Amino acid sequence: MLQPVIDDDGAPFWEYAARGELRLQACAAPACGELRFPPRPCCPQCGSFDSEWRRMGGRGRIWSYVVPHPPLLPGYTELAPYNAVVVELWDAPRIRLVGNVVAAPDAPLNSVDPARLRIGAGVRVVFDGDGMPRWLLERS
Amino acid sequence: MATLKDKAAIVGIGQTDFAKRLPEPEKTLACRAILGALDDAGIAPSEVDGFASYTMEETDEVEIAKAVGAGDVTFFSKVGYGGGGSCATLAHLAAAITTGQADVGVAWRSRKRGSGPRPWTGTAVQLPTPAQWTRPFGLLRPADEIGMLARRYMHEYGATREHLFNVALACRNRANQNPAAMMYERPLTREMYMTSRWISEPLCLFDNCLETDGALACVIVGAERARDCRQRPVYIHSAAQGLPAQHHGMVNYWNDDPLTGPAWTAARQLWKRADFGPQDVDVAQIYDAFTPLIPLSLEGYGFCRRGEGAAFTEGGALEIGGRLPLNTGGGGLSEAYVHGFNLINEGVKQLRGTSTAQVPGAGTCLVTAGEGVPTSAVLLRS
Numbered sequence A: 001m002l003q004p005v006i007d008d009d010g011a012p013f014w015e016y017a018a019r020g021e022l023r024l025q026a027c028a029a030p031a032c033g034e035l036r037f038p039p040r041p042c043c044p045q046c047g048s049f050d051s052e053w054r055r056m057g058g059r060g061r062i063w064s065y066v067v068p069h070p071p072l073l074p075g076y077t078e079l080a081p082y083n084a085v086v087v088e089l090w091d092a093p094r095i096r097l098v099g100n101v102v103a104a105p106d107a108p109l110n111s112v113d114p115a116r117l118r119i120g121a122g123v124r125v126v127f128d129g130d131g132m133p134r135w136l137l138e139r140s
Numbered sequence B: 001m002a003t004l005k006d007k008a009a010i011v012g013i014g015q016t017d018f019a020k021r022l023p024e025p026e027k028t029l030a031c032r033a034i035l036g037a038l039d040d041a042g043i044a045p046s047e048v049d050g051f052a053s054y055t056m057e058e059t060d061e062v063e064i065a066k067a068v069g070a071g072d073v074t075f076f077s078k079v080g081y082g083g084g085g086s087c088a089t090l091a092h093l094a095a096a097i098t099t100g101q102a103d104v105g106v107a108w109r110s111r112k113r114g115s116g117p118r119p120w121t122g123t124a125v126q127l128p129t130p131a132q133w134t135r136p137f138g139l140l141r142p143a144d145e146i147g148m149l150a151r152r153y154m155h156e157y158g159a160t161r162e163h164l165f166n167v168a169l170a171c172r173n174r175a176n177q178n179p180a181a182m183m184y185e186r187p188l189t190r191e192m193y194m195t196s197r198w199i200s201e202p203l204c205l206f207d208n209c210l211e212t213d214g215a216l217a218c219v220i221v222g223a224e225r226a227r228d229c230r231q232r233p234v235y236i237h238s239a240a241q242g243l244p245a246q247h248h249g250m251v252n253y254w255n256d257d258p259l260t261g262p263a264w265t266a267a268r269q270l271w272k273r274a275d276f277g278p279q280d281v282d283v284a285q286i287y288d289a290f291t292p293l294i295p296l297s298l299e300g301y302g303f304c305r306r307g308e309g310a311a312f313t314e315g316g317a318l319e320i321g322g323r324l325p326l327n328t329g330g331g332g333l334s335e336a337y338v339h340g341f342n343l344i345n346e347g348v349k350q351l352r353g354t355s356t357a358q359v360p361g362a363g364t365c366l367v368t369a370g371e372g373v374p375t376s377a378v379l380l381r382s
């Protein structure tokens, strides 16, 4: 499986994730405070280079999803068909995170029947043993 | 204000065979396509002083210029973002010629994508942004990334697989008329489409473009010179590139409206500089790496309103005789996938009146580059 190739801007996200926290970059200029994703050096709203990492509620709904089939990369081929979803966060609807809906934090990417996925379905974040965010269906 | 309008014209086109595997290397294929295009134009290679291609093109100006026997080259340019750069190569050459930086420009693309590696299988070179946010989760291939937008589009607007089939079928039908097309002798039926294997649900095998070895090129000169060339000139009427505000490439999931892609930005610029509008386009060559790019582009380029792109494909609208004949050589889905360059050459053939699926009296053609990535487009007229 691919590990995230982390850049300077993204590093804090993964450090918090390893601690089980979903935090997103926000502008720290007092008059602005705009969340942004993916992380970047400065605020596209006001130009400030000051940022903070804001704790998010971790609940959202499925914005869209795909079910990949081979040909895929090693590690993924064995799990196919699995799901990949885009989750829209309740507390920041324009921020959407790519992830996977799983049956339990450390369950594999194919642990939920794709037939159970629906656009709009409620999900909540959990973190697996490697600090990767995963999503559980709210109603299961 | 100075504009590019009709100041430069395509006067030569060339292409190699298209196949899953061609024995010759990319450089050889590029030279064959370029020399073919120059011969078509009746222009000597020694007169070439401008080159444009894609950043993903593996053959470079130095190698190509010395192999084909170009003269002193005074303009060269490469455009990024894979298939999004196709039409911009013409735009850059037209701008160079119009501003006196060069007189004879060659644009080309040579690619052994049929027998060579699939770019998404490279794991060492994945870009940290935005790949760290997508690839570890198994969103690995362009088909997965566009499939995500496609499902959302289907959900929001009631588009179905029937609509995507309409796109695949129109391209295949045109390929069945084109002896150069990889799918010339391979008709597509609804049954084949509906029962084919999935690549990334909701996209099946036939929603994906071909994998092709091949090369194409075209020659551009100023309008005055064009009138003395061997072929009827095809004028570059308008040209545009498009990188929308807060756009994220093929994983455009992080802005207010992910379904409003680069096509919308390019289209605004394209039509602003044109003497005619979408209703006056006789035939369109729209980038079709994946079938959902067609409804998205039909909306972006103004052939219908937001959310109506799928319905637009109904009733044979994309077939010859329909509202907007599409990808008349077969497109990336059924002729060849060479990062959209075959769409450019097919547009030229239509306006010369020499297409294998000729639209009677075609005088205007839209050609677009890859949608879902920073893109480009040109309006051609005879």
Ligand SMILES: [Zn+2]
Pocket: A027, A028, A029, A032, A033, A034, A043, A044, A045, A046, A047, A048
């Ligand atoms: Zn700010």
